Amino acid sequence: MKKILYLLLLSFSITNAQEPRKNLKAIIKTAIYCDHCKECETCGKNFQANMLKIKGLKMYELDEKKMTITVYYNSQKTNLQTIKTAISKLGYDADDIKADAKAYEKLDGCCKKA
Template sequence: MKNVIKVFSTILIIVLSFTSANAQEPKQKTTQTAVIKTAIYCDHCKACESCGDRLEKTLLKEKGVQMITLDEKAMTIKVVYNSRKTDLTKIKTAISKLGYDADDIKADVVAYESLDGCCKK
């Protein structure tokens, strides 16, 4: 009988120690927000099919991207994304492939040439 109590007590201590160890680990925040500097020369980008609408629709198709806010006056793109599904480099590369600079990543030349004239410098 004493052996059963010892075994049960040992198992209980082990289970409780695992439970408390997991509870003390901080949860990683998965939703991240980034403001990406770009070059937008169009004064009507949010309504322009080759700027805002195309930019937003394409980026929202990227895995993990949750929200896009284009600020053509500040020349920035605010992106809310799930860091477990994507990272900032992938998002910047996607912006580049649309023909726009994304911080330190320059616009893809072929994509830039396909933009409307109002969207180029």
């Protein structure tokens, strides 16, 4: 009986160990030159609306002072590269991916480097 219980416990722990983590967190370095980006009437609302359209992205936190975007995402629905590319297409740098030039030009003057 002890052997059966041990085998069941062992097989359960092996099964759980093989499952990849589904929900991940990453911090992405960006360049934000605006001190009111979250509230910016055009850029801030556009950023928020488009970030939330990324399939698998659960939540994000923008920190203007640290110039970072912390993302929480489902790794079975998206990956970090997809998220960084989406941020780039909004006109912002995302780690090693530079902001899309056309998207950057559409940003308000307050959101661009002076």
